[in-house]
Amino acid sequence: MQTHNLGYPRIGSDRELKKACESYWAGKISIHDLVKVGKTIRNQNWETQKNLGMDWIPSNDFSFYDHVLDTSLMLGAIPKRYNKILENQSNSELDLYFAMARGVQKDGIDVRAMEMTKWFNTNYHYIVPEFEENQKFSFFSTKIVDEFLEAKNAGINAKPVIIGPVSYLLLGKEVDKSFNKIDLIKNLLPVYIEILNKLKEAGVEWIQFDEPFLVMDLEPKAKEALRYVYNEIDKQFPSIKKMIATYFGSIGDNLELAYSLPVQALHIDCVHGFKQLDGALELAPKEMILSLGVVDGRNIWKNDFDKSLDVIQKAVTKIGEDKIFIAPSCSLIHTPVDLDLETDEKTLTPEIKDWLSFAKQKVEEIATIKALAIGSNDSEILDKKERNSNSIKNRKESVLTHNKEVRQRMEQLQSISDKRISAFSERKKKQLEALQLPLYATTTIGSFPQTKEVRSWRSKNKKGIISDSEYQKLLEEETQRAIRIQEEIGLDVLVHGEFERNDMVEYFGEQLEGITFSKKGWVQSYGSRCVKPPIIFGDVYRPEPMTVEWTSYAQSLTDKPVKGMLTGPVTILQWSFVRDDQPRRDTCYQIALAIRDEVHDLEEAGINLIQIDEPAIREGLPLRKNDWQDYLQWAIKAFRISSCGVKDETQIHTHMCYSEFNDMIQEIADMDADVITIECSRSNMDLLEVFSKFKYPNDIGPGVYDIHSPRVPTQEEMVFLLKKAKESIPVEQLWVNPDCGLKTRGWDETKKALEYMVAAALQMRQEV
Known part of the structure; x- marks a missing residue:
């Protein structure tokens, strides 16, 4: 042995x-x-x-x-597009390698990843x-x-x-x-x-x-x-x-x-x-x-x-x-x-x-x-x-793993509605009237650059070098700056930037009971991107609101709508280390109920666009198709539990990235989000083919530029992609956005790329 x-x-x-x-x-x-x-x-x-x-x-x-x-x-x-890298004798094998992974835009070379x-x-x-x-x-x-x-x-x-x-x-x-x-x-x-x-x-x-x-x-x-x-x-x-x-x-x-x-x-x-x-x-x-x-x-x-x-x-x-x-x-x-x-x-x-x-x-x-x-x-x-x-x-x-109130709520799960009040066609009319958004409405996926300064503030606050009030003031200033930049660029739907957040899952895990963390428990997600997954050890519940304060603050700074930004139950589940002493389905439903409470509080605070990100919903599929039905049934239900307790006028967004949707397009439609944004630029909009064939009924925002690469695409590139998107999706259903959040990018490239993106949307509106 x-x-x-x-x-x-x-x-x-x-x-x-x-x-x-x-x-x-x-x-x-x-x-x-x-x-x-x-x-x-x-x-x-x-x-x-x-x-x-x-x-x-x-x-x-x-x-x-x-x-x-x-x-x-x-x-x-x-x-073949990387031949230019090979031809330059000053480039090493690793330079070629990183160009393939990240793209490159320097010294007259502009190649996508x-x-x-x-x-x-x-x-x-x-x-x-x-x-x-x-x-x-x-x-x-x-x-x-x-x-x-x-x-x-x-x-x-x-x-x-x-x-x-x-x-x-x-x-x-x-x-x-x-x-x-x-x-x-x-x-x-x-x-x-x-x-x-x-x-x-x-x-x-x-x-x-x-x-x-x-x-x-x-x-x-x-x-x-x-x-x-x-x-x-x-x-x-x-x-x-x-x-x-x-x-x-x-x-x-x-x-x-x-x-x-x-x-x-x-x-x-x-x-x-x-x-x-x-x-x-x-x-x-x-x-x-x-x-x-x-x-x-x-x-x-x-x-x-x-x-x-x-x-x-x-x-x-x-x-x-x-x-x-x-x-x-x-x-x-x-x-x-x-x-x-x-x-x-x-x-x-x-x-x-x-x-x-x-x-x-x-x-x-x-x-x-x-x-x-x-x-x-x-x-x-x-x-x-x-x-x-x-x-x-x-x-x-251990008494840490069970919570009586959570168990009682789970027993009442069947009485909680997982359906919107009206069909999407009726909701859309009310949302158009309430939001007054143009065709090719522009937005971002949620986060803005977390600079060294922002990260240092968080670190200093944790170490006690700066007080909570000082940290709060710095974050308010950065949020206000992000709102002003978005207004200047001309985006239609804004976000608060998420400067208070360390990670899209970790942030929520820190505020939910039944979840703990490590200090050094880093895991590679891609390239140099590492995440520190939450550890779900017990029953999950939300003791108090998690995002209302920052979203409301951002909304108070502008007349344009600001999206509330949440991570969905399936993604929190998938991107955590999950307890193995009960079915994953039950843990997911517990998280869904916590997110549902947050959605309700955001709506009560006057936030009428709420994004519940589910980039991991495709990832969770079992590897054998015979095993898909059970997973999809509870995963889609968990999303709907989290998102459906709102008025027709409240627009629910979701985001998915780096996934093949061909085999689960019906289930994506069953999620019934008013707007779905997806990664599309690296595949040159190929992913939209399935949405077109299926005749996807709700609105969709195909990403027009790759945020995982440092290169800034041109306005012409984005227009090209939007025209490809228009061939598959009716204009009335199209939104314009990046592939994913902008947390890992720098401000200079972010502003330039978003300016090109808004200009591309304006050009498309003029051609309608």
């Missing part, structure tokens, strides 16, 4: 990578300094896992931005590979070989991690629809063969091929591609031990396919696909190792050793101890780095902290579970088991 890990957080224990990347982009440090930070993080990660007793440690799990983008660069899948979307059903965003018909691939970046050798030279038993060729193709998009991306497999495989040759020369023993699409519904072509790929790899590399890793769900009807592939090990997720164990053991080939993902790689609750040992014992009985690996369910990039860094007992109380486990602790859990499974009598190991049992028992019995 051996242990291994599928991946370790790459951001550093204090977000060193974020700080280094942003300093490099700002020209404050050299590429040499950036590379040095990356190497330090890698070596620290390897050493940590080695010291904790991991038998096989992943390499190539580190990334400066995104592991899918790393794979595209490795395979030479570089869109590649599209970005969610990694399966997580809040991690990856850069979508772009494929042309008969796409050519080549071994461009040698990162995977370099980092294996780096680990080997450091005395690490390294197992390189690589996205499997079939999953890589399925993660990408065809630039045009004239071909099927899976047909590129014969162009792609020779490059994988070349990479494996280099790894073989470097002395590799195990390679981990991530093929997460094996837990999805697969087309026959994809299944055939899997057989073709791994048979060819096995023919050429019989001496290399190959593991196929699946995660986030059950392999299900793809199990026989997975077992038919000529590989030495198969990893299955025994946490999120716990029902698959019996079938996997029953059909397991005698010669194949089964890797059991028994420690949750996506949540932060301490592992229940007894449950994991039951799973392992069942496997040992069926296939033998020597045919078992123990691992986390998936890569640990979805968890914070180290619970030992949580030393502030006011933020995270000792009682709740005792229930938790971050990446470092999960690696230790895996090593301890192995020791227990093989019958260790070591006193330290037995002591860990006793402490684990006490932690699990204490959490189950």
Whole structure:
């Protein structure tokens, strides 16, 4: 029996990578300094896992931005528009890489970024590979070989991690629809063969091929591609031990396919696909190792050793101890780095902290579970088991997890209306009369730039350097400034800017009971963007209004309408570490009731536009379509519970981003938001096709510029996108807005981009 890990957080224990990347982009440090930070993080990660007793440690799990983008660069899948970057001899490979991720607009070069979307059903965003018909691939970046050798030279038993060729193709998009991306497999495989040759020369023993699409519904072509790929790899590399890793769900009807592939090990997720164990053991080939993902790689609750040992014992009985690996369910990039860094007992109380486990602790859990499974009598190991049992028992019995009033309200849920008073067509008439907005009404998604000054005020206030009243005054001044800027630019619907907020989920979590936080529990969302997810440990409720004061203050500064800005229940759920002792549905309904109370208070305060953001509603879909109906039923109901207790004149907005809507367009319509804003610019409005075919009945604001890139698009670009939008959506239904919130951008680029956006809207109005 051996242990291994599928991946370790790459951001550093204090977000060193974020700080280094942003300093490099700002020209404050050299590429040499950036590379040095990356190497330090890698070596620290390897050493940590080695010291904790991991038998096989992943390499190539580190990334400066995104592991899918790393794979595209490795395979030479570089869109032609980046040739200008390549031609400039002063640009490094990393400059090309960051241009693909973020776009670039300097030195006469103006190139947009590649599209970005969610990694399966997580809040991690990856850069979508772009494929042309008969796409050519080549071994461009040698990162995977370099980092294996780096680990080997450091005395690490390294197992390189690589996205499997079939999953890589399925993660990408065809630039045009004239071909099927899976047909590129014969162009792609020779490059994988070349990479494996280099790894073989470097002395590799195990390679981990991530093929997460094996837990999805697969087309026959994809299944055939899997057989073709791994048979060819096995023919050429019989001496290399190959593991196929699946995660986030059950392999299900793809199990026989997975077992038919000529590989030495198969990893299955025994946490999120716990029902698959019996079938996997029953059909397991005698010669194949089964890797059991028994420690949750996506949540932060301490592992229940007894449950994991039951799973392992069942496997040992069926296939033998020597045919078992123990691992986390998936890569640990979805968890914070180290619970030992949580030393502030006011933020995270000792009682709740005792229930938790971050990446470092999960690696230790895996090593301890192995020791227990093989019958260790070591006193330290037995002591860990006793402490684990006490932690699990204490959490189950804690009075912190249940609230009587919340439970009583949940029992009355059926009596709470989740429908608007009138149909949208009737509501729209009343809203048009009340709001007097023009065609192509302009707005933003909510947040405005959180400058260093704004962030420093928050930090100083928390440290007691500036008083609450001083902090309040500074925020009022910044809010007033944002309102004046929006008025000068000519936006039709304003926002207060959210300068008092740290994060769109964290801010609400801090004001809701049943939720706590960590100080250092950062997780990568995309690139250098890290979030600190709330920890939902108990029943959730709102003790007092959360946003009314700031929204009302902003509205008092202007005659133009100001939107109330809320985060929706599904997104708060999805972007938190959620309690696992009750159905996620019930937790979501509790949050929905809290948001409903806030919506009511905003309306009472005279706010007649209220945005309830749900960017994560698509992300929450189960990976198998057969499992969708139950999730969609309660997720849509949760949104409607939060949004439907208002008058017809009150306009409800929602926002979604980086999602494919084709398969759930009916449910989006069922949400019945008066206005939906969506990310559209990176896809050149392609996402609108489904809204057009469906004849989406409510208003829609397709994003006309990408806020995740520092480049400022021109007015002409935005007009082009709006004209494309007009081909799909009636003019009367169109709003004009950016793709997402502007929190991460600077004021100069924000003002310029919004000026162009308003000018584009005015131009479109003149052409009506």
